[in-house]
Amino acid sequence: MTQIQDFQGRSALVTGAASGIGAACARSLAERGAAQLFLVDVDGAGLDALDLAGNVHRITGSVADEALWAELEPQMTGLDHSIVNAGIGSGGPIASLSLAEWRRVMAVNLDGAFMTLASSLRAMGESGGSAVVVASTTGIKPVAGIGPYGVSKAAVAHMARIAAVENAKLGIRVNAIAPGGVDTAIWESGEDFKRSVAAIGRDSTLKAMAKTTPSGRFASSEEMAETILYLLSDAASNITGHVMVSDGGFTL
Template sequence: MTTLQDFSGRSALVTGAASGIGAACARALAARGAARLFLVDVDGAGLDALDLPGEVHRITGSVADETLWQALEPRLTGLDHAVVNAGIGSGGPIAGLSLAEWRRVMAVNLDGAFMTLASSLRAMEAKGGSAVVVASTTGIKPLPGIGPYGVSKAAVAHMARIAAVENARKGIRVNAIAPGGVDTAIWESGEDFQRSVAAIGREATLKAMAKTTPLGRFASSEEMADSILYLLSDAAANITGHVMVSDGGFTL
């Protein structure tokens, strides 16, 4: 019997697919029957390490590279689903940031998300489909020291809502998800995180960070993937333009 979250025979694009939420989405899509996957990441070795059934196209490169999308888009024709996930972190107060650092984050998190979504929408135009943009609770709740990241995530969430209005009559649904703390590799680049891991270990560091979350825990990438696949699937057929917050109560 066909289930509402069955992706049998469908095609999907996942960016930032080599690790974390992206890799969890790729594995979950494959496990639920997706026949053709397009996986994009700068980490080619990470993509190669994903052992997935079906037809898997691994594209190594940055989502911020326009030429990547110019080459890939013709191959995406007839795409069913897209997970707009690739992103990088940044730290420091706004007054202390250089324009170069601001642009480094925006190039991937905003410009890259725009090119990913735009290419996906064009590829879905003939028969419809669905996309989920990975935003963040930092785009909803202002936190100090992560200006470009939070701003970029607020922007992509609103981009998803605009795209939802623009494409609804084409049978294309666009939603966003705003995770709170998730145990992924994005934390590794933070100096404070590195110092804490060196002092007390990674697990204790994450547990300490999660104290600001009412549920007292960070989510796993697999939990985020489950929510993303719900929004992609036919089970969410009447949902578009929604920003789903999955944060253990952090934004309360």
């Protein structure tokens, strides 16, 4: 089957690109003709492991580092597309969380997303482009025990909508995607997840977690990447300011 080359010759930024949804997006962009990719992640080895065609800039560092964006933004002038994906998880009820833990999550998931999107918009300038912010269904449907994560994802979804209004006249579209359960490495940091994996294995743990989803399964990173690239592509040229839910029915 011939791969659609709908990103032929274009440039794109992907944060959190070393694994999961970000890596799937980076691979799909390269396969679909992107000529220049800017990939950001704290995991340098993961970035190096991506075997991608085109001109690939691998930037090892945190999206929460203002200096990273000060250095990278001038290199991205004329940017066509941006996927604001980097994020970290957190666990525990709000009443038991420390301010330090709250700020740790917000620094990456909210402040980092803000700097990523702001730099991307400036790099696109008046030549137009599109961006997709990766939010979460936990920013729509309250889920106990993940307060900072859910709050940060609600915030970035609304940030995308505000940015869409502000930049529409420049020909820049900004949308968000709110995934439900996705089989990615973000689960690995949870203590409950680790205990379950030790007891019954990873596959069984994910199947048990997916029982709260009507479809009965978690999505793959590749499935999320296809939806993200649709929103990013010219096929979605009339869509902006939209928060697309892709959750197997979790929020129903």
